[in-house]
Amino acid sequence: MNKVYASAAEVLDGILRDDMLIAAGGFGLCGVPQLLLDAIRDSGVKDLTFASNNAGTDGHGIGILLETRQVRKMMSSYVGENAEFMRQYLSGELELEFNPQGTLAERMRAGGAGIPGFFTKTGVGTVIADGKVEKQFPTGPDGTMEDYIMEEGIFADLAVVKAWKADPTGNLVFRKTARNFNAPAATCGKFCVVEVEEIVPTGSLEPDSIHLPGIYVNRIVQGNAEKHIEQRTVRKREEA
Structure with a gap:
């Protein structure tokens, strides 16, 4: 089975539909599958429900889908950093199911383990x-x-996640804190699509270093989206 596709649009072809429940990896802007989210936006599907820690920021992450009104409901633990998210929630335009952060992660993990509650x-x-x-x-x-x-437990129609490395069979390695919600999101999706920065030959990944086995992964696309920083805090240079 060929799991590697040429573009984000191709990797999602035939999967997307209106009213889907999508589990998305990422925490703020760390480990966010931005290319896949761009492709979801460009597809025009609507009335989506996203299970995700938050919605990124204005103009990045799931925030781009809020701006186009393609999201009907968010299942999240954090609303901050995204003014449009807050505005839609407070005005009643967006349904929000608040979850404590650990509970949300466990709901995804439970769904991936086949545990309904x-x-x-x-x-x-x-x-x-x-x-x-x-x-x-x-x-x-x-x-x-x-x-x-x-x-x-969360049983999503689709999982979209971001990984650092993958081999063609779908074995994944996440980079540092980008591991966050990506692994549990990947397991709870009935279909899992992964955006990776690098695809390495099969057998080159050290088995003990694999964070998620390829059995959970259906399709892969390689790409490097621009990485953004939520908040940049600097101090004045100290004079010598």
């Missing part, structure tokens, strides 16, 4: 718990009962 203490006693199943477990000191809420 799990219990967590995170969010107990807050609006996060509204409408969710609650149960007590003997996890406190001396076995005292503690409250938990049930969260559902």
